[in-house]
Amino acid sequence: MKKRTALYAALICTIMTGCSLKSPVSETVTEPESTAETESAEIPQTPAETTAPPTIEEFPHEVEDPTAAPPEQKFEEGCRILLASDIHYLSRGLTDFGDGFKYKVEHGDGKVVNYIWEITDAFIEAVKKEDPDLVILSGDLTLNGERDSHLDFAKKLKEIEDAGIPVIVIPGNHDINNTAAAQFTGAQALGTSHIGPEDFAEIYQDFGYDEAVSRDSASLSYVYQIDDYNRALMLDTCQYAPYNQVGGMIQEETYDWIEDQMEDAWDLGMNVIPVGHHNLLDESEVYVEDCTIEHSEQLIDQLDSWDVPLFLSGHLHVQHFMREDEDYGIYEIVTSSLATPPCQYGMLDYGDDGSFKYHTVPLDMEAWAKEQGSTDKNLLNFKAYSEEFLNRVFYNQAQDEFERMNNFDSLTKRQKDQMAKVYAEINSACYAGKAVEIKDKATEKAGYKLWGENGYPSILSQYLESIVRDATKDYNSLEVK
Known part of the structure; x- marks a missing residue:
């Protein structure tokens, strides 16, 4: 018997809206219709950034289901959350765009770091137009945890909050105690200052940490009150003592704190939306060790015991979702990297009854570039x-x-x-x-x-x-x- 069931009879008399026991959920996935086949693109030499790129064939566009609700439709009772992950911002002052930086970009993992400033600015404008109830950034805010990148990125986030839209963040595996933090000079990547966990909480104090209704003493995890019926459980899944590691885990003491937060939310009749950088489920068959939270079954069982329907994460850089079991258990949605094509973010409508609807939105960089009067043909x-x-x-x-x-x-x-x-x-x-x-x-x-x-x-x-x-x-x- 689930913990929530024992309290249901007493609580239902006093709570008419908000957090409720979830009925068995059924999945409705928007499937693309068949599309015309295309040949794969040839791989040309690196184009000059000031010249037009060669024409390549695009992947087929998804055909919209005419019977589906329009993406902008919002639940009447609930919250709208804009999700972005793995932005990997780099302070512009940390590169001279020389050979070392170019090699990093061309032989990296697909992040368009050479346009990360434009991507970030276009994202800020997109957020203002979307006007969500909340923006959640699920880690890897910086390229490799450079202090200057964190400080500059926090200034960018302030532009969103100045528009009246709250932003909350958690760290990713790149953000804290990262000895790979570097500045690019000529053909070299030279070490630069990085930050520790206390620095992270201080730099991002206005983006969740000083606004938390509860903070975990063993990690950078915290709880953020979204509205009267919904809370975000922001979980620090990173390992950074003494230095950062790729894989994720949760401290044993943090599990006790999570349980306390779940009980508190239940007593107040609130939904809990957990967010982590690393993946809860084995979203990748091959990279399980580096992507899935170590001993994640403990967290899965804990969240299942409270009938939590959804977990949000990033880290993988791949757009994906899955369910714990085909017909039962928690769903996880992984939002792909904002810095990696197609450079998209997620929109989540979360109902007060625990139902949810999610879709992705690619950044319209071309429209943004035109609005800015850019002459860069790559951006246009x-x-x-x-x-x-x-x-x-x-x-x-x-x-x-x-x-x-x-x-x-x-x-x-x-x-x-x-x-x-x-x-x-x-x-x-x-x-x-x-x-x-x-x-x-x-x-x-x-x-x-x-x-x-x-x-x-x-x-x-x-x-x-x-x-x-x-x-x-x-x-x-x-x-x-």
Whole structure:
């Protein structure tokens, strides 16, 4: 018997609205209709930032279901939350845009760091237009925890709050005690000042920490009151003592604090929306150790015992969602990185009855650039530029893998090129949560078959197979009643 059931009979007499026992939920996922097939894009050389990018073919657009409610429709009783994650802001003063910075961008993980300032400014304007009840940023606020990046980013967030929209944050694995914090000078990446946990709470005191109704003494976790019926349980899932680690966990003392917060919310008749940087469920088959919270089953059981329907996270950089079990348990929605194409955020309508509706919104960088009077052709054609950019980065990842592992030595340059292109095509679609749209055609290509024949034991080969297995739906919308 769940803990909430024992109190239900007494509470229902006095609470007519707000937090209530959840009836069995059913999932309604917005599925894309069939679309015309497209060939994968060729991977060109890096274009000059001041010239127009080459024309590439786009992934098919999702066809809207005419029977579906319009995305802007808001629940009559509930809150609207704008979600963004993994922004990875870098202070402009920490780079001279030299060769070291360019290599970091081109051989990174797909973040468009060379336009992170424009992406951030466009995001701020998008938030003002959306006018949500709350903005939640679920970690990795900075590129690598640079002090200057944190200070500058906090000033950016103030622009949102000055518009009357509250913002709350939690740290990600990149944000605290990160010895990789660097400034880029010429071909070098030189160390720069980073911050500790106390600094994080001080810098972001106006974005959740000084507004918390409760703070955990063992971590940077806290509770934020959204409205009369909803609270955000902001969970610090990061390991940063003495230095940051990629994987996540929750301190044992924090579990006791979480239980106290759940009891308090239940007594007050409030819903709790938990948010963490790391993933609650095994959203990635391959990168479980680095992405899923260590011993996450303890947190799952704890949240299940209070009938919490939804957990929000980031970290993976891939747009995704899943449920604990096919027919039972908590849902988790992972919002992809704002810094990584398609550079999108999530909109969550959360009803006072625990129902919710989620969809993603790509930043309209082209419209923003026009409004700003920009002459940068990459920004004015950002959709094409960013898609080509991401394909090129993933193409480089595959080529780097071929150089590292001798099991690819027998392959010709053309074969490696075919493999790198299909890896880039499938992974780019996966990051957008739309691999289902290109899976059938992509897996028929010679490059994909070469991965199957020659890929083992490459982690990229395993990752590619896991994407294809998982490509059963579009992961950009979810509605649960």
